[in-house]
Amino acid sequence: MQTIRDLDLDGKRVLVRVDFNVPMDAAKNITDDIRIRMALPTIEHILKQNGKLILCSHMGRPKGQRVDDFSLAPVAAHLAAIIGKEVTLAPDCVGAESEAMVAAMQPGEVVILENLRFHGEETENDPDFAKQIARMADVYINDAFAVSHRAHASVVGIPAHVAERAAGFLLQTEMDFFHKAMGAPVRPLVAVVGGAKVSSKLGALHNMLDTVDTMIIGGAMANTFLKSQGVDMGASKTEDDLLDSAREFVAEAEKKGVVLYFPVDFVAADRFAADAVVKNVTFRDVPAGWMALDIGPASTTYFQEAMNDAKTIVWNGPMGAFEMDAFARGTMAMCQSVASSHALSITGGGDSNAAVKKSGESANISYMSTGGGAFLTLMEGKTLPGVEILKG
Secondary structure, three states: OOEHHHOOOOOOEEEEEOOOOOOEOOOOOEOOOHHHHHOHHHHHHHHHOOOEEEEEOOOOOOOOOOOHHHOOHHHHHHHHHHHOOOEEEOOOOOOHHHHHHHHOOOOOOEEEOOOHHHOHHHHOOOHHHHHHHHOOOOEEEEOOHHHOOOOOHHHHHOHHHOOEEEEOHHHHHHHHHHHHHHHOOOOOEEEEEOOOOOOOOHHHHHHHOOOOOEEEEOOOHHHHHHHHOOOOOOOOOOOHHHHHHHHHHHHHHHHHOOEEEOOOEEEEEOOOOOOOOEEEEEOOOOOOOOEEEEEOHHHHHHHHHHOOOOOEEEEEOOOOOOOOHHHOHHHHHHHHHHHHOOOEEEEOOHHHHHHHHHHOOHHHOOEEOOOHHHHHHHHOOOOOHHHHHHHO
């Protein structure tokens, strides 16, 4: 796969697929600009190389309609303030007016195309839509790892019609770190997997059994595994249609020599609410009608000991309902455990990264992946369409 370093960009129209789907408040102020700042190395490189920079991104889910609340205008203004250079917002991502704006660009100038998802053809990977955008570019760069698992027009359609295409610095970094974690890890390799559903991660769990040495399973998904082993989980969230699959997974792990760790205690509550009655219970003592909503202190110690000798840690998914303070201690403790380890540590997924930020440990994590879905796709052993098209 070529990277942006391999290309001569002088005077060329360089179209970069970025992920500027950033959160904003009611006044349209960007509340977290990390996705914009992660793209800065690629942006600055193109400008230093005297390229004509054309950025394209989606924002929200406008479902193929022009919705003012999802305009990239605030993003254009915010980026201009960061780089100290005018960033012009095109009226659309296709059409004569936008094409004329790009045609008039001078080297070193920046244009951002309006929200790709104002057109349903983007998510449908419509070939004519892709061609319309592609003819505005001499070079295509993918720097949006977070959408690279999606076969959308801006991810796979456009690059098919641009002669020169390559990975940006962010995409390259994401792939490099994933390879360090799962392709050629320094062992022991410990995977920490949490979150709500076994169903959304079953493929990744099975694939990881061929790579990891130890696996820690927490969050609501642990409830299903424990119930499959005959543990009464009270009113805890479980996926009863996956009990057989959970038992098969445990048996497969044993066969492959992967050590599994499940919670040994919980913070249980009489209901899912911030002011619920809560108490710590062992994993065999969840009261009838109560829910396990976080791992308990014994599990925290147990999991920390499981990571003591780790040289590589991959973490995807929280240990409990950390959005409520009453059920956040287990996840916060995991953040601290991973951050304080001497292992190469990689987190992936919006919830995991949000938890790390909440804990204040971001600077102590080796790498925080920008793409939950794309990260999980790689963990399932699958390829990313947005990466594969760059190899052609």
